Amino acid sequence: MLEDINPAPRLLMGPGPINADPRVLRAMSAQLLGQFDPQFRDYMKQVSELYRGVFQTRNRWTLLIDGTARAAIEAALASLIEPGDRVLVPIFGRFGHLKVEIARRYGAEVIPIEVEWGTVFSPETLEKAIKKEKPELVAISHGDTSTTMAQPLEHLGRLCRAHEALLYVDATATLGGMDLPTDAWQLDAVSAGLQKCLGGPSGSAPLTLNERAEKRIVRRRHTEAGLRARGQEEGDGPVIRTNYFDLAMIMDYWSDKALNHHTEATTMLYAARECARILLQEGLQAAFKRHAVASKALREGLQAMGLELFGDPKHRMANVTGVHIPQGVDGDKVRRALLEDFNIEIGTSFGPLHGRIWRIGTMGYNARSDAVLHTLGALEAALAQQKHKLPRGAAVDAALAVYRNA
Numbered sequence: 001m002l003e004d005i006n007p008a009p010r011l012l013m014g015p016g017p018i019n020a021d022p023r024v025l026r027a028m029s030a031q032l033l034g035q036f037d038p039q040f041r042d043y044m045k046q047v048s049e050l051y052r053g054v055f056q057t058r059n060r061w062t063l064l065i066d067g068t069a070r071a072a073i074e075a076a077l078a079s080l081i082e083p084g085d086r087v088l089v090p091i092f093g094r095f096g097h098l099k100v101e102i103a104r105r106y107g108a109e110v111i112p113i114e115v116e117w118g119t120v121f122s123p124e125t126l127e128k129a130i131k132k133e134k135p136e137l138v139a140i141s142h143g144d145t146s147t148t149m150a151q152p153l154e155h156l157g158r159l160c161r162a163h164e165a166l167l168y169v170d171a172t173a174t175l176g177g178m179d180l181p182t183d184a185w186q187l188d189a190v191s192a193g194l195q196k197c198l199g200g201p202s203g204s205a206p207l208t209l210n211e212r213a214e215k216r217i218v219r220r221r222h223t224e225a226g227l228r229a230r231g232q233e234e235g236d237g238p239v240i241r242t243n244y245f246d247l248a249m250i251m252d253y254w255s256d257k258a259l260n261h262h263t264e265a266t267t268m269l270y271a272a273r274e275c276a277r278i279l280l281q282e283g284l285q286a287a288f289k290r291h292a293v294a295s296k297a298l299r300e301g302l303q304a305m306g307l308e309l310f311g312d313p314k315h316r317m318a319n320v321t322g323v324h325i326p327q328g329v330d331g332d333k334v335r336r337a338l339l340e341d342f343n344i345e346i347g348t349s350f351g352p353l354h355g356r357i358w359r360i361g362t363m364g365y366n367a368r369s370d371a372v373l374h375t376l377g378a379l380e381a382a383l384a385q386q387k388h389k390l391p392r393g394a395a396v397d398a399a400l401a402v403y404r405n406a
């Protein structure tokens with residue numbers, strides 16, 4: 001017989017997942033309820049209301065997609081894209097490519113535009129592309145963990161409206177860690193995951209949709225034959241090409257109609273509820289500040305060690321830092337030493353950045369001074385083990401100074 005699950009007490013300081021807040025784990029140990037139990041339907045309503053706070057929106061349709069963050073990306077794109085639609089995807093890292101790939105699968109005519117990894121788009125470039133390409137939908141990441149860059153989005157919603165495009169934002173990596181006021185920025189659809197700044201496990205993906213997005217989706221409502229009731233309004237638009245991620249069906253399931261679709265992932269809903277409760281209890285502004293200070297402390301520490309940060313300093317995410325692997329250092333060996341000797345995980349990178357940078361997350365439950373200080377101390381020791389010359393003690397001192405002044 002295998003022994004009980006007993007994972008090593010890792011400190012997860014990569015680009016996500018990070019350690020779940022213990023309060024979230026406790027919520028997840030609660031007993032299950034049936035999906036149509038009035039108490040569970042109340043929990044669903046509470047979740048919608050809590051995430052309206054997290055997304056800073058009044059959108060009626062604020063719900064969870066069962067699955068990891070890409071489940072909500074797929075639900076949004078599959079339900080918003082009609083075959084033949086023109087979809088503009090600005091790519092500044094791996095997750096732009098993901099949106100291209102998903103949009104193509106659902107029959108979009110995708111127009112990808114790309115900047116060098118480590119940079120973001122200027123508002124002028126985006127405006128020019130929208131004017132020229134006249135897309136039905138623009139799909140973009142807020143923060144891309146692959147490059148650690150954050151795209152400014154405050155003007156994009158207005159621009160999309162002026163040109164009659166819908167705007168979908170993938171905020172998987174930033175929701176709860178960086179400001180993203182959905183309504184004020186006129187974002188039509190936004191989604192995320194729990195395993196980054198929200199401090200939960202992966203497996204539930206919060207999503208919000210405004211009335212513009214709703215209109216596009218509802219005209220494609222096609223209820224399963226076995227569920228169709230008298231008076232159920234059907235859309236006259238083309239059927240959404242996926243059942244599991246059909247947002248028209250998922251909206252009917254979350255609404256008071258409670259029309260059966262999937263079986264809601266009860267335990268993940270408990271987790272999502274607790275993540276939002278913890279964040280809103282702290283306050284959004286306080287959480288954004290906590291992330292910004294943790295990143296600043298980490299970055300000052302890395303630089304005090306003599307390491308060079310990656311990417312455009314004006315557009316770094318507040319919760320993941322890219323740092324160049326110094327010349328002559330074997331990046332994978334350092335990561336292995338951190339894991340084996342210190343129980344600390346940091347991230348490698350992919351695509352053009354593979355072998356060039358490490359990615360270190362300071363987010364959610366782990367955007368804490370002790371987590372930052374332990375990581376810096378351990379990294380310094382792991383680098384010294386590789387005979388890399390650095391000023392011993394400087395990193396932790398620099399990070400402590402940031403916390404003392406914060």
Ligand SMILES: Cc1ncc(COP(=O)(O)O)c(C=O)c1O
Nearest residue numbers: 068069070095144145172173193
């Ligand atoms: C911007 C962005 N989008 C999507 C994803 C994919 O999330 P998941 O692995 O939960 O499906 C990630 C994960 O790192 C991400 O950073």
